[in-house]
Amino acid sequence: MVPMIEAQALTKSFGGTDAVRDVSFSVHKGEVLGFLGPNGAGKSTTMKMITGFLAPTRGTARVCGYDILTQTRAAQRRLGYLPEGAPAYGDMTPFGLLSFVADVRGLGGANRKKRIEAALDAAQVRAVVHQPIDTLSKGFKRRVGLAQALLHDPDVLILDEPTDGLDPNQKHDVRTLIREMAAEKAILISTHILEEVEALCSRTLVIARGSIVADSTPADLLRRDPLHGAVVLAVVPAARAALLPKLHLIPGALTVAEEGAEVIVRPVPGREADLLANVTQAMRAENWPVTEVYQQRGRLDVVFRTLTTTARAPVPTTNAPPRAA
Amino acid sequence: MAPAFAVFKREIASYFATPLAYVFLVIFLVLATSLTFYMGSFFERGQADLQAFFNFLPWLYLFLVPALSMRLWADERKSGTIELLLTLPLAVGHAVVGKFLASWAFCAVGLLLAFPLVIAVSVLGTPDYGVIIASALGALLLSGAFLAIGSAMSALTRNQVIAFVLTATVCFLITASGTSLVTGAFANWAPTAVVEFVSGFSALTHFANLQRGIIDARDVLYFGSLIIGFLLITALIVDLKKAE
Numbered sequence: 336m337v338p339m340i341e342a343q344a345l346t347k348s349f350g351g352t353d354a355v356r357d358v359s360f361s362v363h364k365g366e367v368l369g370f371l372g373p374n375g376a377g378k379s380t381t382m383k384m385i386t387g388f389l390a391p392t393r394g395t396a397r398v399c400g401y402d403i404l405t406q407t408r409a410a411q412r413r414l415g416y417l418p419e420g421a422p423a424y425g426d427m428t429p430f431g432l433l434s435f436v437a438d439v440r441g442l443g444g445a446n447r448k449k450r451i452e453a454a455l456d457a458a459q460v461r462a463v464v465h466q467p468i469d470t471l472s473k474g475f476k477r478r479v480g481l482a483q484a485l486l487h488d489p490d491v492l493i494l495d496e497p498t499d500g501l502d503p504n505q506k507h508d509v510r511t512l513i514r515e516m517a518a519e520k521a522i523l524i525s526t527h528i529l530e531e532v533e534a535l536c537s538r539t540l541v542i543a544r545g546s547i548v549a550d551s552t553p554a555d556l557l558r559r560d561p562l563h564g565a566v567v568l569a570v571v572p573a574a575r576a577a578l579l580p581k582l583h584l585i586p587g588a589l590t591v592a593e594e595g596a597e598v599i600v601r602p603v604p605g606r607e608a609d610l611l612a613n614v615t616q617a618m619r620a621e622n623w624p625v626t627e628v629y630q631q632r633g634r635l636d637v638v639f640r641t642l643t644t645t646a647r648a649p650v651p652t653t654n655a656p657p658r659a660a
Numbered sequence: 661m662a663p664a665f666a667v668f669k670r671e672i673a674s675y676f677a678t679p680l681a682y683v684f685l686v687i688f689l690v691l692a693t694s695l696t697f698y699m700g701s702f703f704e705r706g707q708a709d710l711q712a713f714f715n716f717l718p719w720l721y722l723f724l725v726p727a728l729s730m731r732l733w734a735d736e737r738k739s740g741t742i743e744l745l746l747t748l749p750l751a752v753g754h755a756v757v758g759k760f761l762a763s764w765a766f767c768a769v770g771l772l773l774a775f776p777l778v779i780a781v782s783v784l785g786t787p788d789y790g791v792i793i794a795s796a797l798g799a800l801l802l803s804g805a806f807l808a809i810g811s812a813m814s815a816l817t818r819n820q821v822i823a824f825v826l827t828a829t830v831c832f833l834i835t836a837s838g839t840s841l842v843t844g845a846f847a848n849w850a851p852t853a854v855v856e857f858v859s860g861f862s863a864l865t866h867f868a869n870l871q872r873g874i875i876d877a878r879d880v881l882y883f884g885s886l887i888i889g890f891l892l893i894t895a896l897i898v899d900l901k902k903a904e
């Protein structure tokens with residue numbers, strides 16, 4: 336199957352420093368690819384190149400098989416794009432903006448009306464449809480931008496921080512919307528909200544200082560947390576010392592550490608489920624004085640921090656400092 | 661051409677979505693007519709023509725047109741909407757032409773609203789309508805050339821004030837090179853050919869030709885090439901500088 340989005344060694348230099356370097360990936364129909372990375376990592380720049388706004392210094396991108404450099408308009412017809420910050424003509428109303436985009440995209444006849452209605456509903460901007468965009472709240476502006484991107488029911492959606500500035504309910508709605516559309520489309524979203532990646536994305540791309548540092552499923556990323564699958568036991572203080580050597584011998588245990596009132600048993604990679612079963616079994620058989628036991632999941636913020644702060648390449652001076660996750 | 665028309669429609673709507681359009685039209689009409697009547701000695705000249713009106717027009721356009729054209733592209737860049745616009749499936753050329761034609765149509769509306777002046781002179785006497793039509797065509801072409809220049813200057817910067825100053829300066833230069841002040845300065849020492857060359861560059865010279873009531877292909881060509889040339893430059897600048 337031909338990928339719907341294909342970035343081929345995309346590189347962009349601004350005044351000598353590479354903001355994006357050799358970024359290659361592909362997104363197939365049915366996939367939601369989450370684009371993660373610290374501020375200034377190059378997420379928006381990559382999206383600008385894929386959508387034909389910025390010409391790459393090297394490399395190219397294909398949208399539905401159309402080269403963005405040589406078949407720009409064919410590619411642009413097939414993609415919907417929400418640029419960073421959701422820019423929109425402030426003096427227009429959401430309806431006016433959608434009509435304009437429909438005109439440029441050549442939507443006509445009955446289909447035009449149907450599509451405008453559908454986009455207004457999907458992005459839930461009906462309530463403000465005749466209010467100038469300048470006077471809308473930040474969240475509504477973002478949703479108008481989203482409606483604009485959805486207007487022609489494109490095969491490819493590229494959304495730069497689609498849930499930025501939305502309230503929790505709206506975030507939930509937009510995620511539901513994206514999930515509903517996912518089966519029929521290829522979707523690339525960038526975000527700083529890590530739980531969104533877990534909730535939404537079938538794959539994650541982590542980019543730091545312009546280069547891809549990880550390309551895997553969210554579940555795989557979680558496994559990179561050293562504490563992923565660790566079994567945590569709360570043990571009565573008096574019995575703790577006696578328990579430690581026993582835990583060392585449990586099959587599947589890699590290390591045992593005391594941390595405050597808790598004992599943390601880290602698993603041998605790949606034996607997370609095993610470890611929990613063995614610990615609970617031994618616990619019951621020998622009637623350990625344990626008041627609580629649970630297994631820890633990997634935390635994406637820990638993985639994110641490790642991926643984006645280690646192996647530090649020369650930092651371009653224009654880079655914003657990495658944001659604390 | 662459909663995308664260009666969509667851009668055209670959007671621009672026109674946006675002129676009238678703010679007070680800009682009304683302020684511009686009112687100022688244009690008030691200044692044009694008051695200059696004609698008070699400084700142009702409309703009545704004292706005792707002639708049924710619009711010479712006075714058309715004589716002031718280039719100087720009026722010199723600061724009104726840049727005010728109209730300054731936002732064409734600077735505003736798109738400042739607000740970031742240029743990213744929205746240029747990732748839609750339309751050629752840069754379509755956007756450039758659509759925006760230009762909208763601003764030009766707007767100038768034409770201004771000119772058309774001065775039509776009561778024609779009625780006034782018809783009541784007062786029997787004007788030469790051919791002269792009026794040729795002059796009006798000249799005015800239209802002149803505003804088109806200024807707007808094309810303004811469009812290119814607006815594409816250069818995200819700051820509207822800078823776009824205004826640049827446009828007014830360039831338009832002033834191509835206008836003033838035809839005034840007696842400039843030609844006179846050259847006439848003292850330069851060969852006639854040079855003087856004619858300099859004034860041949862001037863928008864004022866070509867406008868004056870049309871004001872005589874003769875529509876000469878050379879004058880139309882002059883304005884036409886200014887418009888097309890500066891629109892091409894606009895497209896080039898927009899394409900090169902869109903992301904900065």
Ligand SMILES: Nc1ncnc2c1ncn2[C@@H]1O[C@H](COP(=O)(O)OP(=O)(O)OP(=O)(O)O)[C@@H](O)[C@H]1O
Nearest residue numbers: 349354373374375376377378379380653654903904
């Ligand atoms: N027009 C430009 N001129 C010079 N440098 C630029 C330009 N656009 C982007 N950059 C630089 O490129 C780098 C990547 O920026 P980009 O906007 O792609 O980051 P990002 O990953 O989207 O960050 P954020 O999470 O803050 O949105 C930054 O260092 C930025 O300063």
Ligand SMILES: [Mg+2]
Nearest residue numbers: 378379380419
């Ligand atoms: Mg960004």
